Amino acid sequence: MSTLWTVQKILKWTIDFFEKKGLPDARLSAELLLAHVLKIRRLDLYLQFERILTTQERQAYKKLVQRRATREPLQYIIGKAEFYGMVFSVTPAVLIPRPETELLVDAVIEHFRQSSVEHPYIVDVGTGSGCMAIAIKYHLPQATVVGVDISEAALVVARENAQHYGVAIDWVMADGVQFLMEQQHRWDAIVSNPPYISSMEWPTLEPEVREFEPRQALVAGKSGLEFYQRLIPVAHQRLHPGGILAMEMGYAQGDALQQLLETQGFQYKFVKDYQQHNRMVIGYHEQRKQENY
Numbered sequence: 001m002s003t004l005w006t007v008q009k010i011l012k013w014t015i016d017f018f019e020k021k022g023l024p025d026a027r028l029s030a031e032l033l034l035a036h037v038l039k040i041r042r043l044d045l046y047l048q049f050e051r052i053l054t055t056q057e058r059q060a061y062k063k064l065v066q067r068r069a070t071r072e073p074l075q076y077i078i079g080k081a082e083f084y085g086m087v088f089s090v091t092p093a094v095l096i097p098r099p100e101t102e103l104l105v106d107a108v109i110e111h112f113r114q115s116s117v118e119h120p121y122i123v124d125v126g127t128g129s130g131c132m133a134i135a136i137k138y139h140l141p142q143a144t145v146v147g148v149d150i151s152e153a154a155l156v157v158a159r160e161n162a163q164h165y166g167v168a169i170d171w172v173m174a175d176g177v178q179f180l181m182e183q184q185h186r187w188d189a190i191v192s193n194p195p196y197i198s199s200m201e202w203p204t205l206e207p208e209v210r211e212f213e214p215r216q217a218l219v220a221g222k223s224g225l226e227f228y229q230r231l232i233p234v235a236h237q238r239l240h241p242g243g244i245l246a247m248e249m250g251y252a253q254g255d256a257l258q259q260l261l262e263t264q265g266f267q268y269k270f271v272k273d274y275q276q277h278n279r280m281v282i283g284y285h286e287q288r289k290q291e292n293y
Helices: 007-021 026-038 042-047 055-069 074-078 099-113 131-139 152-165 176-182 226-238 254-263
Strands: 080-083 086-089 121-125 144-149 170-173 187-192 239-248 267-272 278-284
Touching: 007 026, 007 055, 026 042, 026 055, 026 074, 055 074, 074 080, 080 099, 080 131, 086 131, 086 152, 099 131, 099 187, 099 239, 099 267, 099 278, 121 131, 121 176, 131 144, 131 152, 131 187, 144 152, 144 176, 152 170, 176 187, 176 226, 187 226, 226 239, 226 254, 254 267, 254 278
Parallel strands: 121 144, 121 187, 144 170, 187 239
Antiparallel strands: 080 086, 239 278, 267 278
């Protein structure tokens, strides 16, 4: 007699399998993969514990479980990731959005909600999936937002995400720093989650990152600071007085970024992540108003 694989039974088996493989978040992976195959919400799995999977559902689920067992990121397998209360399409051409990056979006949105600038011009340098640009535009509809990326494959994903949320963003395929240098007008905000991992750190990263995510979006030379060294001087030239440069950073890069920002005349503040590490830095151009501190 063949085994009847219920939702409950197959989840338990998968969680045990993933744990033996040493996968992080074994339960979460199992639940999200099964919910994806069954086309239901993760929460609904617990309302359908006794549901028996069909042969086709089991086969489809098995393929996804095998992929996850190789450490392929869950988000690439199901083709989507949550960010800032929204769901974005992702492929191996783009970085997977991280919860910490939501803090950068928070800072930009809050800045302009308190600002006297009615129609800000904002550029997202290295936009990837477009998640930051789209979230900012969605919550600041009065803003003009431009997303720049050197990868056409990434911009395909970004355009799809923007279309899904019905937001109008100008997408530009270019080296982000070079794009800023060539523009004649100034910006109210330059936003970036740039590559900031050193080439020395790269081999030590989790397999999900090292073997699957785009290296060019993560690694910035031997020190991990090369992109900041290019971006910060140009950003100072291309921001309106009172404008902001909002960047994600490595938790140990504070001293180096402080020096780079001070050299260019920026005022700045650091924003801590959920582990209380400095993870974002906001640089403020001259004539920043005292009430914005």
